[in-house]
Amino acid sequence: MAEEYIAVDWGSTHLRAWHIRSGEFVNTLALPCGVTRMGQDTAEEIFQRHLAPWRGKDAIPVVMAGMIGSESGWLPVPYLPCPATLEAPGEQRCAVAKGVWIVPGLKSARHGVYNVMRGEETQLLGAYELAPASCYVMPGTHCKWVPVAERQVAGFDTVMTGELHHLLLTHSLVGQSLPAQKEDEQAFHRGLETGLEAPSVLPRLFETRAAWLLGALARESVSDYLSGLLIGAEVAAQSAQLRPESVVVVGSEALVARYLKAFSLAGITASACDGERAFVRGIGRIMDAGK
Incomplete structure (x- = not known):
């Protein structure tokens, strides 16, 4: 195991x-x-201010992943094409300074369908080390569904569930004129059931507005109902397409718990893997391979 290093997850909104x-x-x-x-x-200025002091006089190595490798980041690092091994991004990391590297993302182009990821490829490597499976679900603003066979990624799907939830709640009639939202487990479960039963979700969206207009859904529970509806539809549609043998959901505890409820209700066995732990393990694996 690498003795000392710095792992950096530098995304669109946060640096960790x-x-x-x-x-x-x-x-x-x-x-x-x-x-x-x-x-x-x-x-580079942010790096020098916050991370360079950690390196000390020995300039310990730093491996970064995420949107820091995009055109908006430090340096555009080209995506690696799928199929690719889990180890490929780490093996082809890009140096941006002495002892400082950025891990490239992955791109998929299958039958005219295109996809990209940055950051998840590193988390995926760590998750596979911690919890081997045939399919990884990585929820967030843009949820990734990644089948893995013999340590290879042939392609992957992105479902914009998190962003769609935000847009509907804040910029559409579905969420217009609503009060502050409250946690409502029953509303979430009800949304899950509807989404799982009717994954063609478009007609259900206006029905959500009609439900609270007519008093069938509490106005402060729309967020949780909509979350359940979208997650349920995602799990139903993607599971029918991919038919995974084993599923590991990788991410934050609260969001993973929502997806696990959806899988359970769908009759699909799934387990959890902490996203932060997976990312750090992925960087560690990259450091070990580079020694």
């Missing part, structure tokens, strides 16, 4: 970093300065 020595966290950092929130600073 872990200084690791002998498998233990020495320092951690979480800042709301992703590549879309850097203001007048460059990525």
Whole structure:
């Protein structure tokens, strides 16, 4: 195992970093300065201010993944084409400074269908080390569904469930004039049932507005109902298409729990893997391979 290194998950909105020595966290950092929130600073300036001091006089190595490798980041790092091994992105990381690398993302082009990912490829490598499976579901703003066979990724799907939920709730008639939303487990479960039964979700969206207009759905419960509806539809549609033998959901505890409920209700066995732990393990695997 690599003795000492810094792992950096630098996404669109947030920068997270872990200084690791002998498998233990020495320092951690979480800042709301992703590549879309850097203001007048460059990525290199933010790196020098917040991360370079961790390197010390020995300039310990740094491996970064995520949108930091996009055109909005430090340096555009080309996507690697699928099929690709889980290890390929780490093996082809790009140097941006001495001892500082960015991991490339993956791209998929199958039958006229195109997809890209940045950051998830590193998390995926770590998740496979922690919890081997035939399919990984990585929820978030843009949820990734990634089948894995013999340590290879042939392609993957992206479902914009998180972003669609936000847009519907804040910029559409579905969420117009609603009060502050409250947690409602029953509304979420009801939405899950509807989404799983009717994954062609478009007609269900206006019905959500009609339900609260007519008093059949509490106005403060629309967010949870809509979350269940969209997640249920996603799980139903993607599971029917991919028919995975084993599923691991990778991400934050709260969001993973929602997807696990959807899989359970659909009669599909799925397990959880912490997203942060998977990412750090992925960077560690890349460091080990590079020694």
